[in-house]
Amino acid sequence: AQxxxxxxxxxxxxxAASLELGCNYSYGGTVNLFWYxxxxxxxxxxxxxxxxxxxxxxxxxxxxxxxxxxxxxxNLRKPSVQWSDTAEYFxxxxxxxxxxxxTFGRGTSLIVHP
Amino acid sequence: DGGIxxxxxxxxxxxxxxxxxxxxxxxxxxxxxxxxxxxxxGLRLIYYSQIxxxxxxxxxAEGYSVSREKxxxxxxxxxxxxxxxxxxxxxxxxxxxxxxxxxxGPGTRLLVL
Numbered sequence: 349a350q351x352x353x354x355x356x357x358x359x360x361x362x363x364a365a366s367l368e369l370g371c372n373y374s375y376g377g378t379v380n381l382f383w384y385x386x387x388x389x390x391x392x393x394x395x396x397x398x399x400x401x402x403x404x405x406x407x408x409x410x411x412x413x414x415x416x417x418x419x420x421x422x423n424l425r426k427p428s429v430q431w432s433d434t435a436e437y438f439x440x441x442x443x444x445x446x447x448x449x450x451t452f453g454r455g456t457s458l459i460v461h462p
Numbered sequence: 463d464g465g466i467x468x469x470x471x472x473x474x475x476x477x478x479x480x481x482x483x484x485x486x487x488x489x490x491x492x493x494x495x496x497x498x499x500x501x502x503x504g505l506r507l508i509y510y511s512q513i514x515x516x517x518x519x520x521x522x523a524e525g526y527s528v529s530r531e532k533x534x535x536x537x538x539x540x541x542x543x544x545x546x547x548x549x550x551x552x553x554x555x556x557x558x559x560x561x562x563x564x565x566x567g568p569g570t571r572l573l574v575l
Contacts, residue, residue: 380561392566399561438504454504
């Protein structure tokens with residue numbers, strides 16, 4: 349069975365600081381990887397995803413993530429955060445050989461101080 | 463305006479009562495999902511359905527039931543057998559394929575009186 353681990357449960361940053369949120373998964377086969385974001389009072393929505401090709405994926409609002417297959421990782425990065433990035437971030441994985449059911453990490457709560 | 467709607471936004475349940483949460487989508491998606499979100503525990507899968515008239519248990523199906531009579535609708539019933547129902551419930555839908563993005567509804571917060 350696949351699993352997803354998000355190492356940082358709570359992150360507090362000042363505006364303009366750089367961000368990196370860790371995500372590791374356990375599954376030996378072909379995977380698809382997602383980062384979803386839940387802004388306060390809003391729907392959970394897709395930030396970015398990887399399913400093939402260039403392992404460096406760019407998403408909305410200046411976020412990017414790099415798929416490193418050898419490390420089973422898909423860390424989320426942003427060079428300079430803004431107060432509006434305050435949200436909860438979830439990493440998720442699906443496997444091509446499975447039933448397409450995503451497995452989610454426990455989430456990381458990010459607070460950005462102005 | 464395509465999307466997923468969930469109702470009600472807040473729901474109160476009395477002891478021993480069954481309650482049903484509504485989820486409707488007009489995205490023409492085959493797959494629909496129900497998740498429970500608790501603080502610090504992420505999203506846990508309750509039930510999912512990949513096609514009309516078929517559904518499968520997720521990781522925490524005990525005390526819940528679903529139906530999928532129409533492609534657009536996937537209601538979740540929280541039964542009296544669910545001993546800790548207070549949570550935020552999220553419905554999602556997606557097209558077929560492991561690379562497909564899930565689209566989420568606004569959620570229903572269930573509280574026990």
